[in-house]
Amino acid sequence: MNIFSAFHAAIAAILDSIAASGRLPETLDYSRFVVEPPKDAAHGDLATNAAMVFAKEAKANFANPRQLAVEIAAALADLPDVAEAEVAGPGFINIRLKPSVYADVLRAVLNDCEAYGRPQGRGALAGRINVEYVSANPTGPMHVGHGRGAVFGDALANLLAFAGAEVTREYYINDAGAQVDVLARSAFLRYREALGETIAIPEGLYPGDYLKAAGEAIAKQYGRGLLDKSESEWLEPVKRAAIDAMMAMIRDDLAALDIAHEVFFSERTLHEKINGLSQIDKEINELRARGLVYDGRLPPPKGQLPDDWEDREQTLFRSTDFGDDVDRPLKKSDGSNTYFAADIAYHKSKIDRGYTTLVDIWGADHGGYVKRMSAAVAALSDNKVALDVKLCQLVKLMRGGEPVKMSKRAGDFVTLREVVDEVGVDAVRFMMLYRKNDAPLEFDLAKVIEQSKDNAVFYVQYAHARAKSAVRQALAAFPDLDLTPQALAGAPLELLQDEGEIALAKAIAQYPRLIESAAAAHEPHRIAFYLYDLASVFHSHWNKGKDRPQLRFVNSDDRNSTSARMALVVSLTCVLASGSRLLGVSAPDEMR
């Protein structure tokens, strides 16, 4: 039950009937007006700008927006759930609901529990959405920055699925190109080391200890068989083995964060030639046939010229036809494909697999790449598939307000795994989402495990545990009381009269609207902020029970009021658990 969308529909119906009387056009776009909670609670429960939005269209028959508002308000006042509808200011309509509406909301929550808030009808998402996230190079362990993209993508995928979309979580393995060759050479050294040689790792290769295991694995598989081979012979098998080892490690790191992708897509497969033609070649040829790829020269970049700049003819994609600033090269000077060329083939694969929306999660340092990729997807799908690129900003690791010192020693950095092991999954996931994706994030290792109000993770989890504790106490006071959500739907909810109780019910009633907007905007952080606010409403009402015992949720003298309040508390646990599940954060029954 979403009271906001319900009233949006009710107001649309009122506008329809005014239109039917000939005093408004029949063609109004109802998505233009909103029904939202007023900023000031004194204005009532709902507010709408419908009369002002359609002021222009109403001009012929209504002298000003207020007149239209008066007519809409009059019709609203006749609705059974409305206590009062009045016009304010230039034409706002403030609606005060009957208290029974919030009882209805709680009953709806109790009936659906964790399914409550799933968008229905107009707000529900349709179609197949591919969310591509992490996509870290398989050349080493993940660091904290990767973790942010990983958590963001995972939570977004949860949210989109909850909102009704058919979601695929995908990882693009960058297992082609020079970096994985470097990986292979580094792993080969570790292989020789595993066979007893003393090695020195030259500049330019990966020095990290994490490759030792890969070297040992290769030694186990090939024995001394690769030692006297030339690089051209050992490179491929060593590369394969090293990539497999790195991907196993990355999957393991992701699993520690409760993240599992459904599809791992290998870039290498796009480069493999079948009958002399790779998938990349095919897509380039196709675009060339459509006149979207040509051979030409690019103007040098403005400002300072790269020293090795040479003007030459190259293979270019006409991305300027699709909103990019300059056409983009598809071939390097040695004739091999650029990363962009492979990415074109990759995104074409997603389009061919039938997705209607593509979401890519990238680090902010790839911002300059967004326009060309959007242009490519537009070209490849004839503007039918939408690409939304979400950029995640850097994570700054802190400990007690001081930056965590990163050792300068090559290959030694704070890995994602170390952080997860130190503070736990819940803290990492919640804090990574407690910030907008394009804002830099300070992650304080000390703060996130603090048991205090200053720590948002704790504050939200504590609200859930506290609510569960209240349920346990109610059961102790009334052992025969049925506290299942279904049974509580029959509780005497009209007894919920205190303003703190009403405020909590109102906050719970916001949840469906929050989910809809967060899903539409691809912004899971809104859930984290909402949960914090919801917890805050609950805690502050709970605290009133200290001085005024009659407000406590459990009152052993009053079975009926306890029952009604349990309906409220259990509704709260449903919503806290639901939102936490979308974020991938646990909702514990007690704090330890």
Next chain:
RNA sequence: GGCCCCGUAGCUCAGCCGGAUAGAGCAACCGCCUUCUAAGCGGUAGGUCGCAGGUUCGAAUCCUGCCGGGGUCGCCA
């Protein structure tokens, strides 16, 4: 130099497909509590929403130009 992101209270940040008197946490200040409804509570103060124009009945929100910070700019991925 081109492009992208950011600029909101002392600090860290929400709010941004336009809507009423711009919010939260921390810090500050003032009270209260010393408790198992525990991991404190309540309140006060604090803002030319970077600057200047524009669109609009209405702009933190949209447009333009500046200023400041960050990112990025063929042969890295």
